[in-house]
Amino acid sequence: MNARWNILYRGPLSSCNYGCRYCPFAKKRNTPAELREDVLKLGRFVEWVEAQAPREFGVLFTPWGEALIHRAYREALLRLGEMPHVRRVAIQTNLACQLDWLGAAERGTVALWCTFHPTETSAAKFAAKIHRLRALGIRHSVGAVGVKEHLPVIEELRSLLPEDTYLWVNALKGKPRYYGQEHIDFLSAIDPLFPINLRQHASRGKACSAGHTSFTVDGDGVARRCHFIETPIGNIHDPDFPSRLAPRPCSKVICGCHLGYVHLEELGLQQVFGDGLLERIPDGFSRAAGSS
Ligand code: SF4
Ligand code: SF4
Incomplete structure (x- = not known):
């Protein structure tokens, strides 16, 4: 039996209906021709x-931008979700659609990774x-960037979500010593996995x-092998592509993004997330269990 492949797909789409100040992506407007190509x-x-x-x-x-405002991505999720060999199809979204x-x-196959932008x-x-997603029975994770000025509104969001909805928080890592211990304690109470996200993981x-059972x-x-190592390992349309996938050590000094370090074997996060690895839902998450 061939091993399951987890793929992170990122096409040329790079426009967004939002304009978040902390957006790490180069925001731009795609032309109609660029959107057709995408x-x-x-x-x-x-x-x-x-x-x-x-x-x-x-x-x-x-x-790079928001995809669910485009019909082609909504249809792609529905179509992939119907394929019996596709076990999960998820997308990062600002949920504006x-x-x-x-x-x-x-249900159970299509999932959303929903980011709140205050x-x-x-x-x-x-x-x-989020409550509508729950009523529809669509798997989802919810999260936000841990901008210090946004902590009150992140706390408000937490209070408005069902207890058993996982709320992840991405640490702002660009500024050294950005967080004091009180911020770390506050965000760890909201997201028990925040301390892992806060670290830059030595990975070399x-x-x-990544590059074996997961790739971009x-x-x-x-x-x-991942979004963080530019060197290609092959092209999926080449007949010999499967032979390009193999276990190999990381070549980067650090890995600091959830999309990457979740594959770093020493962290054991594949077991923590289990079936919810792609859409970022810890296996069997409950707040009571997570904060104990
Ligand atoms: S929603 Fe995401 S892609 Fe769009 S501006 Fe905000 S951070 Fe950037
Ligand atoms: S540890 Fe991170 S940077 Fe290194 S190969 Fe894995 S995902 Fe890529």
Whole structure:
């Protein structure tokens, strides 16, 4: 039996309907021609996944901008979700889109990684959408960037979410000693895994499943072991592509992003997240258990 492949797909789409100040991506407006190209590349990727059956797949879309405001991505999630060999298809989203289309989604397979952006929407509006996802039976994680000025509104969001909804917090790592111990304690009470996110993990020479059972794919089919190592390992459309996947040690000094370090074997996070690895839901999460 072939091993399951977990793929992080990022096509050329790079525009967003929001304008968050802390956005790490180069915000720009895609032209109609660029958007058409993005749709074509997305379609080719979906067809490739379909043709790989019966190999099992997990797919996480990690766009540079917001994808669910585009019909092609909503349709791609629905179509991938219906493929029996696709065990999970998830997407990072700001959740600004309407949610009715998810009524047609394969429950248990389609999942959303929902990020709250306090300068663009209110905690109440965002939480209402999360409750709608819950009513629809769509798997989801919820999170926010731990900007210190946003801690009160992150706390407000926490109070508006169901107790058993995991709320992750991404640490701001650009500024040294940005957080005091009181901030770390506060955010760790909200996200028990915040201390792991806060660290830059020394990764060089260490075993990482990125490039073996997990890898990234761009719009041209170029595969890299992760978003953080530029060197391609092959192209998914080449017949010998499976032979390019192999266990290998990390070549980077540090790995500081959840999308990467979750594959760093010494951290054991594959066991912590289990079935929710792609959409960032810890296995069996409950706040009572998480904070004990
Ligand atoms: S929603 Fe995400 S991609 Fe869009 S501006 Fe905010 S951080 Fe950037
Ligand atoms: S440890 Fe991080 S940077 Fe290194 S290969 Fe794994 S995901 Fe990539």
